[in-house]
Amino acid sequence: MLVKRSFEQQSINNVTFGNGTVAVQGVKLNVHCFVIDGVLIDTGAQSLAKEFKPFFDKQEIDQVVITHFHEDHTGCAAYLQKQLQVPIYMSELKLDYCKQKPDYPLYRKYFWGKRAPFHAKANRQNLYISSCYMGCD
Numbered sequence: 001m002l003v004k005r006s007f008e009q010q011s012i013n014n015v016t017f018g019n020g021t022v023a024v025q026g027v028k029l030n031v032h033c034f035v036i037d038g039v040l041i042d043t044g045a046q047s048l049a050k051e052f053k054p055f056f057d058k059q060e061i062d063q064v065v066i067t068h069f070h071e072d073h074t075g076c077a078a079y080l081q082k083q084l085q086v087p088i089y090m091s092e093l094k095l096d097y098c099k100q101k102p103d104y105p106l107y108r109k110y111f112w113g114k115r116a117p118f119h120a121k122a123n124r125q126n127l128y129i130s131s132c133y134m135g136c137d
Contacts, residue, residue, distance in 0.1 A: 002024070003022060003023070003024050003047075004021075004022075004023040004024070005020070005021065005022055005023075005047070005048055005050075005051055006020070006021045006023075006051070007019065007020050007021070007048065007051035007052065007055070008021075009055055014036060014037075015034055015035070015036045016034070016035045016036070016059065017032055017033065017034045017035070018032065018033050018044065018051075018052060018055045019031075019032050020032075020044050020045065020048035020051050020052060022045070022047060022048065022111050022112075024111075029072075029111055031044050031045045031048065031072045031073075031075075031112070032044075033052070033055075035059045035060075035061065038060055038061060038062035038063065039061075039062065039063055039064070039065055040056070040059065040061045040063070040064045040065070040080070040086075041064075041065050041066075041067065042065075042066055042067055042073040042074075043064060043066065043073065043074055043075060043076040043077045043079075043080055044072070044073075044075055044076045045071060045072045045075035045076075045111075045112040045113055045115075046071065046075035046076065046112065046113030046114060046115045046116070047075070047111065047112050047113030048075070048113075049075065049076050049079060049113070052076050053076070053079065056076070056079075056080060056083075056084070057083075061080070061084055061086055062086060063086050063087050063088070063089065064077065064080055064086055064087070064088040064089065065088075065089050065090070065123065066088060066089070066090035066120065067090075068090070068091065068094075069090065069091075069093075069094035069097055069098055070112075071102060071104060071108060071109075071112040071113070071114075071115045072111075072112045074090075074098060074115050074118070075112060075113055075115040076115075077098070077115065077116075077118040077120070078115065078116035078117065078118040079116075081118050081119065087121055088118060088119070088120040088121065089120060089121050089122070089123040090120045090121075090122075090123055091122075091123060092122035092123070095120055095121075095122060098117065098118055098119075098120055099117050099118070099119055100117055101114075101117055102114060102115055102117075
């Protein structure tokens, strides 16, 4: 099966966002991340790291906020932590899970890749951001 990947970047009202797409046999899945005022919201999927990394490297990112622990939202977190050395914040409920090698179903690994472990801090700023679209569980 041929997997097609693509990436688009746009800016609207001082929000820059990246949209990565993975397509296989008519199934097309999107993953987004957003940058506003130095804050990156979500990190994209590891399967799209080649597409997302140039986007990240062009942004002025001071911190990362992850909406939730799924691999399409955390896939490039380890890269950002290592390369940009920025703090990463997320809900404290899954901090330990993200420090470990991930364990999720094969179909999700196929589409989103296998993210590397990373160390996030608890989001104590009570910052609530939702970028989860239909289909998130």
